[in-house]
Amino acid sequence: DTAVSQTPKYLVTQMGNDKSIKCEQNLGHDTMYWYKQDSKKFLKIMFSYNNKELIINETVPNRFSPKSPDKAHLNLHINSLELGDSAVYFCASSPAVAATVETQYFGPGTRLLVL
């Protein structure tokens, strides 16, 4: 009963292709996130959604489009993949209750390699 799951775990593709990564959480959380961890291991926020509404968009190229069909899912679609998109992408979720300490739960990551 994985709390935050991502598919696929590994993704190898050619430059210029379009690909999607899926994320699902069964924790009942209202907020979900996408983070990118590059080859130097820096982990940075990309997007956050609260109840299917986009909240954070950290100057990510337009080729990246998150989609949240419901609050348990946050998918990441990437158009026209570039070599620099190669990274590990982590999905996370949190209850995001106002005026509380916030804990984020991370998925296992999707390792994307663009050739």
Next chain:
Amino acid sequence: DAKTTQPPSMDCAEGRAANLPCNHSTISGNEYVYWYRQIHSQGPQYIIHGLKNNETNEMASLIITEDRKSSTLILPHATLRDTAVYYCIVRPLISNFGNEKLTFGTGTRLTIIP
């Protein structure tokens, strides 16, 4: 969010206490200290958080200095499975739903030695 400073790497013998320091000299009064860790090839994992009092849970203890400018994460009996990168993060309570990004620094790479 306040900036944190951590040593890039540390070693600790298996079974001993691992003490990971973090400096956050610009922390504001409403900001909490969080610790996460990332074991190789896994997603980050929440460990503990605190405001000004020392905290303990099943994973670790957190000691925050009286002036709150630094803290120490303590793993009381380190095991090989504790080998990971440990991140110290400072941020306030949730104010806006979904606007609560975690800003990860470079962390401390802790290696537990058999």
